[in-house]
Amino acid sequence: xxxxxxxLKRIVIVGxxxxxxxxxxxxxAGKYQVVMIDRQNYHCFQPLLYQVATAGLEAGNIxxxxxxxxxxxxGFYFRMTEVKEVDAEQKKVMxxxxxxxxxILVLATGSATNFFGxxxxxxxxMSMKTIVEALNIRSLLLQNFEKALLTDDLKERQSLxxxVIVGxxPTGVELAGAVSELKxxxxxxxxxxxxxxxxxxKLLEAGDxxxxxxxxxxxxxxxxxxxxxxxQVMTKTMVKDFDGKSITxxxxxxxxxxxxxxxxxxxxxxxxxxxxxxxxxxxxxxDEFNRVKGYDHVYAIGDxxxxxxxxxxxxxxxVAQPAIQxxxxxxKNLLRELKGKEWRPFKYIxxxxxxxxxxxxxxxxxxxxxxxxxxxxxxxxxxHLMALVGFRNRLVVFITWTYNFINYNRDxxxxxRPFRSFEERKVAFAKAKEVAAE
Amino acid sequence: xxxxxxxLKRIVIVGxxxxxxxxxxxxxAGKYQVVMIDRQNYHCFQPLLYQVATAGLEAGNIxxxxxxxxxxxxGFYFRMTEVKEVDAEQKKVMxxxxxxxxxILVLATGSATNFFGxxxxxxxxMSMKTIVEALNIRSLLLQNFEKALLTDDLKERQSLxxxVIVGxxPTGVELAGAVSELKxxxxxxxxxxxxxxxxxxKLLEAGDxxxxxxxxxxxxxxxxxxxxxxxQVMTKTMVKDFDGKSITxxxxxxxxxxxxxxxxxxxxxxxxxxxxxxxxxxxxxxDEFNRVKGYDHVYAIGDxxxxxxxxxxxxxxxVAQPAIQxxxxxxKNLLRELKGKEWRPFKYIxxxxxxxxxxxxxxxxxxxxxxxxxxxxxxxxxxHLMALVGFRNRLVVFITWTYNFINYNRDxxxxxRPFRSFEERKVAFAKAKEVAAE
Numbered sequence: 001x002x003x004x005x006x007x008l009k010r011i012v013i014v015g016x017x018x019x020x021x022x023x024x025x026x027x028x029a030g031k032y033q034v035v036m037i038d039r040q041n042y043h044c045f046q047p048l049l050y051q052v053a054t055a056g057l058e059a060g061n062i063x064x065x066x067x068x069x070x071x072x073x074x075g076f077y078f079r080m081t082e083v084k085e086v087d088a089e090q091k092k093v094m095x096x097x098x099x100x101x102x103x104i105l106v107l108a109t110g111s112a113t114n115f116f117g118x119x120x121x122x123x124x125x126m127s128m129k130t131i132v133e134a135l136n137i138r139s140l141l142l143q144n145f146e147k148a149l150l151t152d153d154l155k156e157r158q159s160l161x162x163x164v165i166v167g168x169x170p171t172g173v174e175l176a177g178a179v180s181e182l183k184x185x186x187x188x189x190x191x192x193x194x195x196x197x198x199x200x201x202k203l204l205e206a207g208d209x210x211x212x213x214x215x216x217x218x219x220x221x222x223x224x225x226x227x228x229x230x231x232q233v234m235t236k237t238m239v240k241d242f243d244g245k246s247i248t249x250x251x252x253x254x255x256x257x258x259x260x261x262x263x264x265x266x267x268x269x270x271x272x273x274x275x276x277x278x279x280x281x282x283x284x285x286x287d288e289f290n291r292v293k294g295y296d297h298v299y300a301i302g303d304x305x306x307x308x309x310x311x312x313x314x315x316x317x318x319v320a321q322p323a324i325q326x327x328x329x330x331x332k333n334l335l336r337e338l339k340g341k342e343w344r345p346f347k348y349i350x351x352x353x354x355x356x357x358x359x360x361x362x363x364x365x366x367x368x369x370x371x372x373x374x375x376x377x378x379x380x381x382x383x384h385l386m387a388l389v390g391f392r393n394r395l396v397v398f399i400t401w402t403y404n405f406i407n408y409n410r411d412x413x414x415x416x417r418p419f420r421s422f423e424e425r426k427v428a429f430a431k432a433k434e435v436a437a438e
Numbered sequence: 439x440x441x442x443x444x445x446l447k448r449i450v451i452v453g454x455x456x457x458x459x460x461x462x463x464x465x466x467a468g469k470y471q472v473v474m475i476d477r478q479n480y481h482c483f484q485p486l487l488y489q490v491a492t493a494g495l496e497a498g499n500i501x502x503x504x505x506x507x508x509x510x511x512x513g514f515y516f517r518m519t520e521v522k523e524v525d526a527e528q529k530k531v532m533x534x535x536x537x538x539x540x541x542i543l544v545l546a547t548g549s550a551t552n553f554f555g556x557x558x559x560x561x562x563x564m565s566m567k568t569i570v571e572a573l574n575i576r577s578l579l580l581q582n583f584e585k586a587l588l589t590d591d592l593k594e595r596q597s598l599x600x601x602v603i604v605g606x607x608p609t610g611v612e613l614a615g616a617v618s619e620l621k622x623x624x625x626x627x628x629x630x631x632x633x634x635x636x637x638x639x640k641l642l643e644a645g646d647x648x649x650x651x652x653x654x655x656x657x658x659x660x661x662x663x664x665x666x667x668x669x670q671v672m673t674k675t676m677v678k679d680f681d682g683k684s685i686t687x688x689x690x691x692x693x694x695x696x697x698x699x700x701x702x703x704x705x706x707x708x709x710x711x712x713x714x715x716x717x718x719x720x721x722x723x724x725d726e727f728n729r730v731k732g733y734d735h736v737y738a739i740g741d742x743x744x745x746x747x748x749x750x751x752x753x754x755x756x757v758a759q760p761a762i763q764x765x766x767x768x769x770k771n772l773l774r775e776l777k778g779k780e781w782r783p784f785k786y787i788x789x790x791x792x793x794x795x796x797x798x799x800x801x802x803x804x805x806x807x808x809x810x811x812x813x814x815x816x817x818x819x820x821x822h823l824m825a826l827v828g829f830r831n832r833l834v835v836f837i838t839w840t841y842n843f844i845n846y847n848r849d850x851x852x853x854x855r856p857f858r859s860f861e862e863r864k865v866a867f868a869k870a871k872e873v874a875a876e
Contacts, residue, residue, distance in 0.1 A: 002588050004631070041580060042852045058498040060850045067628040068849070077631075080584045080853070097588050131854055142479060146518045150440050150535050190505040193442070193515075392841045392849050396834055403830045411506070411830050412498045414480045415518070416569055417855070 001098040003077050006033040011334065012093060012102040014083045014270075016043050016066045018320045019302030020108035021389075022327030029073040031338060032104075037095065039082050040130075041066055045388055047320065048397075049128055050171060053137035053260075054178035055186075055413040056404060061397050063131060064389040083109075086272040088295050093270070104297050106330065107284060111265035111303040111318055114281070123422045124244040125259040128171065137260060138412075139419040141179070144257055145191055146415075154198070155255060161199035162256035164247055166239050167263030168205030169213065170355040173222055175260060176203040177357035180229040185408040202232045202254065206263070209235060211363070213317060214353055218363040221372040225357040239263075244421060265318055267304050279306040283315060288345035290330050301326035307346065316348055320387075325349065356380045359405065439536040441515050444471040447541040449772065450531060452521045452708075454481050454504045456758045457740030458546035459827075460765030467511040469776060470542075475533065477520045478568075479504055483826055485758065486835075487566055488609060491575035491698075492616035493624075493851040494842060499835050501569060502827040521547075524710040526733050531708070542735050544768065545722060549703035549741040549756055552719070561860045562682040563697040566609065575698060576850075577857040579617070582695055583629055584853075592636070593693060599637040600694035602685055604677050605701030606643030607651065608757075608793040611660055613698060614641040615795035618667040623846040640670045640692065644701070647673060649801070651755060652791055656801040659810040663795040677701075682859060703756055705742050717744040721753060726783035728768050739764035745784065754786055758825075763787065794818045797843065 003010075009032050013020045016038040024036055042063040051057040070076040085094040092101040113127035126137050141163065148160040165176045180201045188196050203210065203226060209219040210226070210233060223233050234249075239259075241248040246255050267282040277293050279285040283306035285293045290305055292298045299305075302323030306315035316322035326346055333343045354364040356377060364376035371379065381401065388394045404410055420428065441448075447470050451458045454476040462474055480501040489495040508514040523532040530539040551565035564575050579601065586598040603614045618639045626634050641648065641664060647657040648664070648671060661671050672687075677697075679686040684693045705720040715731050717723040721744035723731045728743055730736045737743075740761025744753035754760035764784055771781040792802040794815060802814035809817065819839065826832050842848055858866065 002590065040853065041584065058496045059854055060496040060852060063852050063854070065628070065849065065851045067851075071627045071630075079587070135854070146479065149517070152440065189509045190503070192509075390849060392838065395837060395841075399833060399837070400830065403833075411503060411828060413503045413505075414498060414501050415478065416497055416501070416573070 001079060001081075001095060001100040003033075003035055003079070003100060006075060008033040008075060009103040010035060010101070011104045011106065012037065012100060013106045013108060014038075014093070015108035015110055015302075015304070016040070016078075017046070017108060017110045017302065017323065019110075019304075019323035019327040020106070021066075021069065022324045023106060023108065023301065023331050024076065025069065026328050026331030027334065029075055031335060033075045033077070034073075035077045035079065035100065035102075036066065036070070037079050037081055037083055037093075037100075038066060039080070041078075041080050043069070043389055044131055045393075046129070047384060047387075049131070049134045050175045050178055052131060052134040052412075053128055053175065054141075054182055055138055055410040056178065057397060057400060058412055059131045059135060061393055061400070062388070064393065069389075083270045086270045086298065088272065088298055091297065102297070104334065105299065107269065107292075107298070107300040107304050108302050108323070108327065109267065109269060109304045110323075111267050111281075113261060114264040114266035115261065116264060118241075120241050120243060121239065121259075121261060124242045125166075125261040127261050128175070129265070135417070136419045137258075139415045139417060140258060141182075142413055142415050143418055145187060145194070148194055149191060157194070158198045159245060159255035159257050161194065161196075162202070162254065163200075163258045163260070164202045164204060164254055164256045165260045165262060166204045167261065168203060168207065168210035168233075168235070169262065170211065170353070172203055172205070172260075172262040173210055173226065173355050173357060175262060176201055176226055176231045176233075177229055177361070180226070180231045181358050182410065183230065186410055186413065190413070200232060200254075200256075201230065202234060202256075204237045204239060204249070205233070205235045206238050207235065211355060214355075214363065214365055215370060217370060218355075218365055218372065222355060222357055222363050225361040225363075229358050229361075244423065265303070269300075269304065279308075280314065281306075289333060289343050290326055290346060299330060301330055312348070319353075321351055322348055354380050354383065439517060439519075439533060439538040441471075441473055441517070441538060444513060446471045446513065448473060448539070449542045449544065450475065450538060450540040451544045451546060452476075452531070453546035453548055453740075453742070454478070454516075455484070455546060455548045455740065455761065457548075457742075457761035457765040458544070459504075459507065460762045461544060461546065461739065461769050462514065463507065464766050464769030465772065467513055469773060471513050471515075472511075473515045473517060473538065473540075474504065474508070475517050475519055475521055475531075475538075476504060477518065479516075479518050481507070481827055482569055483831075484567070485822060485825075487569070487572045488613045488616055490569060490572040490850075491566055491613065492579075492620055493576055493848040494616065495835060495838060496850055497569045497573060499831055499838070500826070502831065507827075521708045524708045524736065526710065526736055529735065540735070542772065543737065545707060545730075545736070545738040545742050546740050546761070546765065547705065547707060547738075547742045548761075549705050549719075551699060552702040552704035553699065554702060556679075558679050558681060559677065559697075559699060562680045563604075563699040565699050566613070567703070573855070574857045575696075577853045577855060578696060579620075580851055580853050581856060583625060583632070586632055587629060595632070596636045597683060597693035597695050599632065599634075600640070600692065601638075601696045601698070602640045602642060602692055602694045603698045603700060604642045605699065606641060606645065606648035606671075606673070607700065608649065608791070610641055610643070610698075610700040611648055611664065611793050611795060613700060614639060614664055614669045614671075615667055615799070618664070618669045619796050620848065621668065624848055624851065628851070638670060638692075638694075639668060640672060640694075642675045642677060642687070643671070643673045644676050645673065649793060652793075652801065652803055653808060655808060656793075656803055656810070660793060660795055660801050663799040663801075667796050667799075682861065703741070707738075707742060717746075718752065719744075727771060727781050728764055728784060737768060739768055750786070757791075759789055760786055792818050792821065
């Protein structure tokens with residue numbers, strides 16, 4: 001890969017998510033040469049993906065061009081590609097655009113949707129870890145309502161209108177709330193010919209409560225808010241199969257053509273690591289300095305890293321805060337290294353958790369203060385606005401939220417690129433044979 | 439197609455562009471049953487597509503959900519589909535989702551890019567008539583700069599950096615200006631490793647001046663502004679061929695991998711019309727009431743219609759104003775019809791033309807007042823903001839423009855969905871054979 005040589009040691013950061021971004025931001029120019037690699041040319045603010053999926057925000061509102069962040073830093077490089085393999089012996093990474101040597105490698109590669117090996121779910125359900133996936137959900141939801149208008153078969157119509165979300169974590173809860181608000185305020189006005197009593201929004205959770213990472217009071221309130229919005233919360237329910245038309249659980253069959261899978265993530269680290277370095281969910285096992293076990297110059301942060309300790313035997317939660325804090329700590333340690341100072345171990349400061357369900361309805365757990373309802377909702381808004389990258393994004397999101405709140409509206413209900421189902425893609429592929437023969 | 443029966447006469451409007459939208463807006467509820475058909479579920483403000491293509495605005499800023507416009511009007515229906523054929527004998531349209539009968543049919547189908555039969559141009563160059571096409575241009579421009587970083591072959595690098603725009607009308611001029619501003623203010627900061635003296639922005643025009651629809655003074659000023667921004671304006675230049683790598687004109691070869699074709703449009707009316715009803719560029723020949731010649735209950739408005747008269751022997755210019763005005767006039771005439779009043783012929787009021795080239799640089803021709811420079815630029819901004827559909831869109835565009843102006847910035851430089859070239863698609867198609875066989 002085409003990166004200039006330098007007298008400085010080279011840090012290669014793989015991934016421009018929360019962790020990678022904080023690391024790069026906290027490394028001053030002139031100390032190291034820094035090369036960031038990402039498949040996308042932007043940082044994506046994942047906590048608001050669900051609003052892109054439900055026509056509340058535009059894709060560009062939650063994305064920020066990575067190159068802009070590096071503009072002012074000499075010796076900082078960005079390359080848009082994917083790391084396929086790591087060769088720790090020779091200290092290089094292999095990418096789709098060639099090899100790149102490193103002195104220090106940091107994997108901040110995040111996590112991907114985990115279907116736990118269920119092929120039918122993987123083929124037919126929608127995941128929501130990237131902007132493209134969120135846009136696909138937006139298109140599919142709207143396409144299904146356009147289709148529902150065209151059929152006289154009431155069963156088919158119902159299955160087109162139903163939306164099932166699997167996974168009762170913050171993502172699933174927020175999605176279910178947002179879809180339910182679409183059902184309540186937007187869709188009946190857009191589709192007056194459809195009877196919305198036939199539309200079900202179901203939230204399926206395998207455990208016995210939603211938001212299992214939060215306190216009981218938050219789970220209970222969240223479930224109450226969801227039910228008030230008309231969401232059918234089904235706990236202790238495992239999805240077995242989905243053929244694109246109906247969803248099979250252990251005890252029932254749900255007619256639905258939209259299944260959004262928010263029930264699990266796992267990591268997909270590059271090839272080249274010894275099995276001993278791979279922990280549960282394919283996270284890389286790291287010590288308290290985020291060093292990958294058994295690899296001297298390789299670090300992992302955020303979702304990609306599992307740092308086990310007494311309080312977090314399974315590693316830290318796979319959310320933004322541990323990634324942000326590990327990125328900052330690692331940057332400080334790498335600067336300490338240059339001064340010959342000793343490294344300081346990472347200590348996670350839990351700043352709290354929150355989830356919004358709908359208008360004036362949220363649950364929030366800050367250190368020492370649990371709140372629910374309108375206050376939690378205002379805290380949620382404030383925290384998310386401040387955390388967005390870029391002043392323009394913050395301003396536009398604030399205006400859009402204010403406008404949507406006053407007007408009970410979501411103007412981004414646009415099918416820019418129609419989503420094609422697995423079956424439709426199969427047909428297109430078959431047709432493509434002829435085109436390819438040309 | 440599934441549309442309820444009604445005692446009212448049914449007007450089917452094909453197309454939700456400027457003409458169709460004005461027609462629908464000016465028809466009150468309860469007079470006719472109105473069914474609008476469009477391939478998209480949104481109205482697109484085409485005059486600002488070039489800003490979506492050059493990372494200045496988001497797609498959603500210039501789109502507005504069509505269903506929202508109809509929410510308050512009982513008896514108004516929207517169906518997302520495409521009209522394939524018209525059967526005027528039986529008074530019905532054939533669509534991809536079934537047939538629909540009409541009492542009155544209005545074709546407001548706009549125009550599409552015209553490559554004048556040149557297959558190599560059609561395969562390899564980019565057109566910009568839809569939001570998806572504008573997004574493709576945005577992705578391609580950015581992808582090419584990412585690629586340029588990776589090659590040591592300086593000729594290849596130059597061809598990746600060069601951008602050639604064909605067509606010196608308002609679209610081509612505005613695009614050339616916007617790309618040149620990217621080159622001047624944005625790209626060198628994002629790609630400090632590239633030498634931007636190698637990047638050419640060329641505007642090719644077959645005629646002897648740009649903006650040939652405007653007065654000489656506007657053409658001259660526009661060309662001066664373009665040159666000041668670094669655009670190479672090549673008049674009297676016809677493009678012969680483009681293989682995706684280099685562009686062949688009558689007298690030279692230009693190494694460039696991006697060719698944006700803004701050199702012509704034509705219409706693609708549904709099948710079923712007699713040759714006598716088809717005018718130049720496949721526009722439908724209409725009388726002064728927009729009635730398609732030889733068809734009693736079929737009307738065409740906007741780009742799709744050619745209304746020849748003394749002042750406009752080739753029909754009205756294919757821009758927004760004639761479409762808007764014809765939509766309004768036809769609505770009034772259709773209401774007159776109900777009262778047994780006589781129809782009034784359409785009279786085009788030319789409100790003027792304008793084109794913006796860059797920061798504080800525009801040319802404007804209002805009735806009786808030609809201006810250039812900062813004043814024309816402010817007029818352009820005001821007119822375009824006011825013409826945008828939707829209060830939120832206006833507000834967000836205003837903020838984005840203000841922000842971009844102050845910061846010399848364009849934050850939407852995101853490759854959300856990478857664009858794949860003709861060759862890349864061919865390879866993917868070939869691979870798809872195996873997938874389809876699964």
